Amino acid sequence: MLSRKFVISNKYGFHLRPAQVMVEKMTPFNSSVKIKRGDGTEVDAKSLLGLMSLGLKDGETVEAVIMGSDEMSAMKTLKELFSSNFGENQ
């Protein structure tokens, strides 16, 4: 199991587009990928409605918990997504 904290750095919050990108990039992995909000609420990173239901704002910290055979490469992909701000121009 791998876990790592990330800070949301999207001016308009973690809205639909970043969530769609996360679902698209995480779905191919066999590992389970969970995103946990500060208050402990946890959702499946492969569920668009789940991610949207967190209503994450710019500057919020989340924890990603990845578990499974390809967890290393899934975490690597997730790190790249966060460092590229999900491809959004700021």
Next chain:
Amino acid sequence: MVKTNEILKMENIIIGKETETKQEAIERVGRMLVSSGYTTPNYIEGMRKREAEVSTYIGNGIAIPHGVNEYKKEIISTGLVVVQYPDGVDFGKGNTAYIVIGIAGKGDEHLGILKKIALTVQYKKNVEHLRNAKTAQEIVSIIEEGAKE
């Protein structure tokens, strides 16, 4: 958090619209955003572009058309409009939207209501209620109550 009825006004909810194409539905919610004073007419172009890039169908019978970031400057103030299609609108890839929600989000104040909508429509029974609602008030109540579950 901003209350649902401050961003989503009763007069911006249309009940029982007959089915139409995805493009027509996007134009319709776009025109509603314009006539309510939330956006300039140019914003509709941004909505078309967004849909051409990636579908705004979010699952469970719901679509939330909105403009690409480059068109944010066309937003005058944050607002939502809702059109209910009991027979659905074909959003492609086998997806049918029964509720089409046009969004103009200026800052992040619309994330609260999006969160409520996402929480509500995770349950298929709530989607059925939204699809069968007979009044605008019912739509707002379903979203408010669904988010509490």
